[in-house]
Amino acid sequence: MIGMEQVQGLALQQTLSPQMQQSLHILQAPLMELRQLVASELQANPVLEEENRTTSPSLDEGAPQQSSTLDDEWREVYSQRGSTEQWSAEALERRQHFFDSHTRPQTLQQHLLEQLGAIGLSPNRKGIAMVVVGNIDDRGYLRSDAVEIAAQAGCSDGEAEEVIGIIQELDPPGVCARSLSECLFLQLKRQGQQYSIASRIAQHYLEELGRRKLGDIARQLRVPLAEVQRAAEEISHLEPRPGRPFSAEEEQTVVADIIMERDGDEYTLSLNNSEIPSLRIGNDYKDMLSQPGANREVKEYLREKIRGGRFFIKCIEQRQHTLLNIAREIVNRQREFFDLGPAHLHPMTMSQVAQAVGVHETTVSRAVSGKYMSTPRGLFELKYFFTSGYTTSEGEAVSNESVRQSIAEIIKNEDPRKPPSDQDIVKLLGERGVPIARRTVAKYREQLGILPSHLRKSF
Template sequence: DCLITQLELNGRGNSVAARIVRDYFKLLVRRRIPELSRKTGTTTDDIQTAIEEIATLDPAPGKRFSADSNTVIEPDVTVFKDDYGQWQVVLNNDYIPRLRISGVYKEMLAKGTLSKKEKDFMLERMRSGKFLINSIEQRQQTIERITREILSFQSDFFEHGIAKLRPLTMNTIAQTVEVHETTVSRAIANKYMRSPHGVFAFKYFFTPGFTSSSGESVSNKSIKDMIAHLIEEENTAKPYSDQKIVDLLKQKEIKIARRTVAKYREELGILPTNLRRRYD
């Protein structure tokens, strides 16, 4: 229904593409171009053009409204290499409130004119204020320590990009930073890092993965990147099957199941083999 709605909004509600989606979707999925041609009374070229039009539609348009696509993300941390080739970690403290204990309260306490009740109340408020200030400072220090450990562990990513992202768990970082795993989880919640390869949510760096036959750890995000690259470079007249992609990854010493390739391909929004094939 969402495909038909998009076609109608584009003024294409009576097009060949709309007829195929509405009446012959099973034939579309099975890529039965000659049969679609007969059913619709059009040429195979018309069917190919219609399929290409359908491929431009969004199968899950609601996802685009899950977050404001125009929202500007202000990174909490920036990681960059300085002029001397050294990696630097800089926290963005612009959004952190600059808090301090007012000197007026200290003067009032020093004068000794307050009653015991007033003095106790003021001391309690000052202790609460100091606790808040220390908590904010400690949180920033924790974020910086976590960032430095991510930088150390994912050094290949920062040097070479997504393809070099390694599998990493929050527990690994927690043990190194010497805090509880839940502390790491809370510290990085809704936090973003600017890197030489773009702005990423902190959670992006924590990903499961596989071990290649050579013993190298490869993250699932790196594997997805490889799959996308293979499909991008494929011959569209003879697109790779999921099993073929399994075989090609095996040549790179990465052994994963065909169903895993299919899952990653779907998560990347890439059509199956029969819908990627083009007839020139």
């Protein structure tokens, strides 16, 4: 085509090798993800094995252990499996007892059907109830309305509505609701508060409540703001997902990479290596390389796998070494935080830690991503300790977290009849030598979940 032509040129482009990508992935992976990476690598690389793994005792412990061949290893596996015919009656009984005692947790649907069985419904209503329960999701909400239930069960809309009402009286409170508003109302009704301010808010002003427009709700209901605040507090303790106790979803577990312990006036740090298997290159494969009659292609394959295994082990060791050095520098710079509390957290940047540890700033960023440290003051994400701050009139550096804690302290000790406004808090912090803008105070107050002064005021 006219105007198009091929042009030859040279250009430099920086790319990461697969080994470097693997190294960065290992450095950035949290502990639970790293454990999965190690398990995957153990499956993919045959020369890798765990150290101190349990092995079958030798028949002749006095004889020197010979390097087993692949055939010997497979024979060992098959011999350990055995057939159930060789098992003793006692072993079979223990095995059956294990399977019988290993029960699955009860589902929400099973829990509801069990309660319905104790009520003694008529066969017609029991059939409708089965349809209703089948349309309740794991959160505890009814996914269909009465018209759809009636069509599925072959009954009238009124009969379907009656059965829905029966199931809504069951445990857990709030189950079988068709909306969040109905779910909260059912829980309040169970507490005998179906005519309360909280109940009216749950039914008609849930959107305004979510936006924290308590003043608007008070005006529309023509009640004091204090009553709306108490009602909002009651609603906050209700369960928005009644089916949560029966949910099969796995909870995300946070495991600390660094363990801090107090030893007198000092703090000691250690790596949580219990979650990561200790790896090594199997001796059997090293012996196979030294055999003179081994196939050349087999030797080359083993050399490649051994190089990859050694690099993988080195990456894990480097990750642990870097992470521990960064944690030590954090503790050195934030000593007052661990001694005195969050109000004494100092400003600290990743570039400062990187310079002290002797690595690049991006390395620190990757190393602390998703990593946690268990301390005497609780479990903290490592990123928590990196924060910017302010310089007081006396030249002292104060972190953002310290300012937030100061705002929380001021509001905690306020006079409920005359709570300080954001501008008042600016003046109070200014008297302490901390220069801060009013909009910054408002932002920190919202992050702390604290209402504005006119909504905190008690009459």
